[in-house]
Amino acid sequence: MMEAFLSLFADNSIFNPPTLMHYWSGFVTTVQLVFLSLLIGFVISLPLAILRTSKNKWINLPIWAFVYFFRGTPLLVQLYLIYYGTAQITGIQQTFLWDILSEAFYPCLIAFVLNTAAYTTEIFRGAIEATPRGEIEAAKAYGMGAAKRMRRIILPGAMRRALPAYANEVIFMLHASSIASVVTIVDLTGAARDIYARYYAPFEAFLFVAAIYLCMTFTLIYIFRKVEDKIMAHTKPLS
Amino acid sequence: MIDLHGYGPSIFQGAILTIEVAVLSLLVALFLGLLGAIAKLSSNPIPRAIATVYTTVIRGVPDLVLMLLIFFGGQMMMNEFSDWLYEEFDIDVFFNIDEFIAGVVTIGFIFGAYMAETFRGAFQSVNAGQIEAGYAYGMTRWQVFSRISFPQMMRHALPGLGNNWLVMLKTTALVSIIGLADMVRLASEAAKAVHEPFTFLIPVALVYLSLTAVSELLLNRLKIKYSAGTTRA
Numbered sequence: 422m423m424e425a426f427l428s429l430f431a432d433n434s435i436f437n438p439p440t441l442m443h444y445w446s447g448f449v450t451t452v453q454l455v456f457l458s459l460l461i462g463f464v465i466s467l468p469l470a471i472l473r474t475s476k477n478k479w480i481n482l483p484i485w486a487f488v489y490f491f492r493g494t495p496l497l498v499q500l501y502l503i504y505y506g507t508a509q510i511t512g513i514q515q516t517f518l519w520d521i522l523s524e525a526f527y528p529c530l531i532a533f534v535l536n537t538a539a540y541t542t543e544i545f546r547g548a549i550e551a552t553p554r555g556e557i558e559a560a561k562a563y564g565m566g567a568a569k570r571m572r573r574i575i576l577p578g579a580m581r582r583a584l585p586a587y588a589n590e591v592i593f594m595l596h597a598s599s600i601a602s603v604v605t606i607v608d609l610t611g612a613a614r615d616i617y618a619r620y621y622a623p624f625e626a627f628l629f630v631a632a633i634y635l636c637m638t639f640t641l642i643y644i645f646r647k648v649e650d651k652i653m654a655h656t657k658p659l660s
Numbered sequence: 661m662i663d664l665h666g667y668g669p670s671i672f673q674g675a676i677l678t679i680e681v682a683v684l685s686l687l688v689a690l691f692l693g694l695l696g697a698i699a700k701l702s703s704n705p706i707p708r709a710i711a712t713v714y715t716t717v718i719r720g721v722p723d724l725v726l727m728l729l730i731f732f733g734g735q736m737m738m739n740e741f742s743d744w745l746y747e748e749f750d751i752d753v754f755f756n757i758d759e760f761i762a763g764v765v766t767i768g769f770i771f772g773a774y775m776a777e778t779f780r781g782a783f784q785s786v787n788a789g790q791i792e793a794g795y796a797y798g799m800t801r802w803q804v805f806s807r808i809s810f811p812q813m814m815r816h817a818l819p820g821l822g823n824n825w826l827v828m829l830k831t832t833a834l835v836s837i838i839g840l841a842d843m844v845r846l847a848s849e850a851a852k853a854v855h856e857p858f859t860f861l862i863p864v865a866l867v868y869l870s871l872t873a874v875s876e877l878l879l880n881r882l883k884i885k886y887s888a889g890t891t892r893a
Contacts, residue, residue, distance in 0.1 A: 493868060493872045494830065494869060495830040495833035495844065496833075497833040498844055498861055501848050501851070502857060502858070505848070505852065505861075506857045506861070509856065509858070596722035597722070598722075600834075602724070610722065610728075613728070617728070623729060623732035623733040623736050624729070624733050631725050631726070631729065634720065634721050635721055638719075638720040638721075639720065
């Protein structure tokens with residue numbers, strides 16, 4: 422088994438251990454970027470989605486504008502704005518913030534977080550607004566206050582309804598993260614670009630990385646399908 | 661005309677280029693999407709398998725990776741082809757992959773996969789009785805397609821098409837990475853040169869926002885057109 426594996430790599434000059442290690446570190450960076458931006462984006466988007474359904478226009482209008490801007494412009498432009506923009510804020514280079522922002526990883530993470538937060542807010546808003554009227558009326562009839570209603574009735578149902586769209590957003594984020602390679606971050610795509618440049622082998626470098634992304638996508642689809650089956654079990658027919 | 665330290669006119673040219681790339685890619689994507697959908701719904705397993713592989717693989721890989729693969733890989737294939745021509749026939753030509761064509765073809769090829777899924781779903785939601793009625797009238801397959809399936813399919817496909825278009829419009833920004841002088845590339849270069857990122861990138865963002873707004877307006881019009889003969893529940 423091991424010998425067959427080794428002989429596979431024996432007669433090619435590109436996929437040697439250093440190259441594979443380069444891909445591996447790219448993989449780690451991609452996973453870190455995607456996982457962190459989804460996690461932080463989720464935490465931000467939940468309160469935003471709830472506030473977005475508020476009837477007070479001073480509350481919901483700024484959130485609408487935030488979502489509209491980040492959904493209506495390319496992620497690449499947002500990344501450039503944050504990556505080049507933060508460096509130009511006067512005085513920032515003298516503060517502790519600069520230690521963080523001068524590395525490409527963090528501006529990139531900020532751009533991804535804001536982007537996914539905007540998309541996720543919109544997904545959750547739709548799910549919250551789709552709550553059946555009867556559920557809310559029943560909760561009111563039980564004497565639940567607004568907060569308890571939100572926590573016990575609206576959010577659990579909304580999370581379930583949002584799941585398919587959220588799964589799409591996760592895959593979208595995985596694919597979008599390849600843009601990080603543009604601002605010198607060596608993620609999976611960045612590693613492929615390095616290896617393309619080193620060996621001048623576009624097919625090997627990019628097809629290999631495409632296969633990795635494909636496997637990651639299928640794994641995510643599989644996981645979300647399992648979760649969906651579990652969560653939506655009560656909506657399935659009995660047989 | 662907004663001057664922007666003298667970069668205004670060239671960024672405006674870049675905006676035109678962005679629109680050109682988007683519209684041409686849309687045409688490629690619509691064509692491939694229709695073809696893909698017809699292949700997926702075909703009773704012949706071979707086109708069905710090809711179309712399934714196409715839509716699955718393309719939708720599972722990031723746009724940027726595909727774009728780099730087609731751009732750099734395509735260039736390498738062209739180089740090998742011209743080497744071969746030189747060795748075999750002594751013809752000395754050099755083919756250069758044009759960034760514009762590479763960008764349009766790649767984006768069209770990627771979004772063709774998304775369009776195919778949209779069209780497939782839409783074709784399936786056309787009432788089978790309508791199509792049977794068409795054949796009963798003695799229409800040919802093409803007539804059934806162009807007079808019955810296609811117009812009714814469009815009503816179901818439109819929301820998905822609209823979404824794909826809006827995503828595609830933003831994806832065109834990636835052509836700046838392979839060296840095409842679209843407005844994102846020109847603006848980011850200007851931003852680096854003048855050290856004023858916001859001056860250049862905010863207008864670019866606003867152009868994208870207004871393109872989105874105009875698209876939404878046009879899509880609404882199309883929706884009204886293709887909803888003729890249906891009533892809202």
